[in-house]
Amino acid sequence: MNVEALAEELRALLGEAAVSTDLAARERASIDGARLSPVISEQLPLGLADIVAYPPSSELIAATVAAAVRHGVPITPRGKGTGNYGQAIPFEGGLVLDTSRARKILEVGDGYLVAEAGATLVSIELAAGKANQQVLMYPSTANSTIGGFVSGGSGGTGSIKHGMLHEDFVLALDVVHAVPDATLLHLEGKDTEPYIHNYGTAGIIATVTVALEPLQDWRAFYASFDTFEQALSVIRPFADLEPTPRLVSADLPTLAEALPANPAIPAGRASLRAILDAESLEAATALVEGAGGRVEDVREGAQESMKLSMMSYNHPIEWLQKAYPNTYFHVEVAGDALVDRIDEVHAVYPGGMLHIEAQKGRPIGMLAGTYTTADDVWAGFEKLAALGVGFHNPHQWFVDYEPERTAELAKTTDPENLLNPGKLQAKPAVATGSQV
Numbered sequence: 001m002n003v004e005a006l007a008e009e010l011r012a013l014l015g016e017a018a019v020s021t022d023l024a025a026r027e028r029a030s031i032d033g034a035r036l037s038p039v040i041s042e043q044l045p046l047g048l049a050d051i052v053a054y055p056p057s058s059e060l061i062a063a064t065v066a067a068a069v070r071h072g073v074p075i076t077p078r079g080k081g082t083g084n085y086g087q088a089i090p091f092e093g094g095l096v097l098d099t100s101r102a103r104k105i106l107e108v109g110d111g112y113l114v115a116e117a118g119a120t121l122v123s124i125e126l127a128a129g130k131a132n133q134q135v136l137m138y139p140s141t142a143n144s145t146i147g148g149f150v151s152g153g154s155g156g157t158g159s160i161k162h163g164m165l166h167e168d169f170v171l172a173l174d175v176v177h178a179v180p181d182a183t184l185l186h187l188e189g190k191d192t193e194p195y196i197h198n199y200g201t202a203g204i205i206a207t208v209t210v211a212l213e214p215l216q217d218w219r220a221f222y223a224s225f226d227t228f229e230q231a232l233s234v235i236r237p238f239a240d241l242e243p244t245p246r247l248v249s250a251d252l253p254t255l256a257e258a259l260p261a262n263p264a265i266p267a268g269r270a271s272l273r274a275i276l277d278a279e280s281l282e283a284a285t286a287l288v289e290g291a292g293g294r295v296e297d298v299r300e301g302a303q304e305s306m307k308l309s310m311m312s313y314n315h316p317i318e319w320l321q322k323a324y325p326n327t328y329f330h331v332e333v334a335g336d337a338l339v340d341r342i343d344e345v346h347a348v349y350p351g352g353m354l355h356i357e358a359q360k361g362r363p364i365g366m367l368a369g370t371y372t373t374a375d376d377v378w379a380g381f382e383k384l385a386a387l388g389v390g391f392h393n394p395h396q397w398f399v400d401y402e403p404e405r406t407a408e409l410a411k412t413t414d415p416e417n418l419l420n421p422g423k424l425q426a427k428p429a430v431a432t433g434s435q436v
Contacts, residue, residue: 001094003050006071010053013063018054018101025052029096033084036318038329038371039395046089046397047422049076049096056101058116058174058184058206065204066182068095074418075178077200079118079148082141084314086397087152087199091422097204099147106207108133112171114209117147124210125302133212136162136169137246140313142306147205150196154401157275157309160359161244166196174207177413194409197401201424202409217278218246220304222264224271225293228252231270232339232356234287238274239358241283246275246305248358249312255353255368258323259311264297273312274358275305314394316355317366327351329371331380334364334390341387348383349376362390399424 003021010019020026026049034040051073055061068075074094081088090096103118105127113135115124121138124146128134137158139149149156150173155164162169173192174184184206187195195203225231231250238248249272251259256271265271272293276284285295311319317330328351338345338356346352349369356365369380377395384391392400399406407424410417 001050001073002071003073003094006068006073006095007051009067009071010051010064013067014053014055014060018056020052021050026050026096029078029081029098030090032078032081032086032088034086034089034397036084036314036321036330037395038326039374039377040086040397042374046086047076047091048093049090050093052096052098054098054101057104058102061097061099061102061117061204061206062176062182062184064095064097065176065178066180068097069178069182069416069418070180072416072418074421075200075204076420077147077151077204079145079151080120080141080143081148082139082144083148083152085152085394087420087423088148089397094418099206100145102206103145108212111212112209113212114172114207115146116207117205118145120145121149122306128212129215129302131212132215134215136211136213137165138309140309140315142309146208146210150208151200151205152197154197157247157305157312160239160246160248163360166193168211170196170208171211172209173205175203176206177203178416178418179413194402194405198399198406199420199423201399201420202406202413204419216243218275218302218305219278219281220297220299220301220308221274221276221281221284222262222271222296222298222308223273223288223293224266224269224296225288225291226269228270228354229342230291230293231272232342233291234272234293235339235356235358235363237287238272238284239360239363241276241280241287243277243280244360245277245280245284245358247309247312248272248274249316250356251316252353255316255320255355258319259316260319264299266296273308275308312357314366317368320353320368327370328368329377330355330366330368330394331377331384332364332392332394333367333384334359335362335388337388338363338365344387345384345389348380348387397423
């Protein structure tokens with residue numbers, strides 16, 4: 001590994017301002033949201049970059065990869081660093097390739113949008129909106145980059161209707177393989193799937209073409225209930241509303257009160273929040289009132305919807321940890337038992353509290369508990385399985401979606417094992433569990 005020679009070449013290629021070996025820059029580029037997991041936090045720091053590069057275009061992403069390969073330097077791709085599992089931490093040092101400056105929206109067409117990897121989902125949604133269209137889904141952290149979302153995400157706001165990332169969200173990719181003469185390789189349709197959710201271990205995503213659909217009139221909908229059980233009773237009916245909601249979340253009062261202060265989330269009450277098409281507001285209100293709840297507010301505008309999105313998926317756990325430091329961990333869960341056997345689900349972990357999300361077919365959620373040891377987290381998996389709860393362990397950084405396929409692909413796309421090393425490995429049985 002010749003970092004000095006790589007730094008010299010990259011400065012000539014990208015300019016002085018786009019390359020850094022300063023310690024502060026290397027430290028910033030070597031962390032992500034992994035502190036959300038106390039299991040991973042106990043093992044930090046997990047790596048430190050030797051050099052950081054910020055190529056400003058997809059073509060220069062390819063040129064940067066080629067240079068790193070020629071000098072034998074490991075490459076860890078990075079978007080905004082909002083991932084929660086250590087995927088963007090450079091375990092073996094080397095180069096952190098920060099894609100956030102390659103952020104151009106290249107084209108908006110009928111039913112599609114082409115963007116460089118560093119474009120944020122906020123900018124993509126705004127660009128689509130100007131063409132009277134919308135992206136199919138975006139992560140709960142809407143300022144994440146599209147490359148990071150496709151490389152590390154699974155689903156998000158919009159998944160009730162559209163499912164996961166590999167289900168028609170991505171139409172095409174330009175990817176970069178770890179070879180000395182690396183260039184942009186264009187892939188379409190099913191050929192893109194092997195590069196989705198593998199943390200850049202088989203190829204680095206430089207450009208993404210995503211599907212668009214006609215723009216809808218979304219509203220941020222807030223409701224509350226005396227009890228969490230009342231909120232749970234409407235989760236499945238909410239998923240079946242037409243037009244399909246973009247998001248539906250519910251929390252116990254304890255979780256809701258950890259969220260940012262908001263008069264639409266009153267203290268002492270279970271909270272339900274949803275992003276709804278304006279045409280479904282009447283039916284949604286009837287569901288809430290029929291279950292003994294009340295509608296607290298309905299707000300217009302894309303900003304209000306994205307604000308509500310930031311209270312979904314993993315985010316309530318973040319707010320819990322801020323409100324009660326060094327207390328909580330979470331496990332991703334799924335299944336009808338989240339509604340039908342909630343007391344038993346809560347009892348799996350001390351201090352158990354469920355954050356639930358509506359989905360077609362079965363609800364999903366994040367089960368929070370009081371953290372003691374990693375072994376206690378693993379022990380809860382067996383109890384969840386016995387309840388019929390699907391689960392996924394978020395306290396891990398290795399590829400767990402089609403890892404065998406990814407490893408086979410990487411033999412040809414990364415022959416020197418330079419792409420995000422340490423993330424593609426055999427999975428310890430204790431850390432895997434069943435998938436949600």
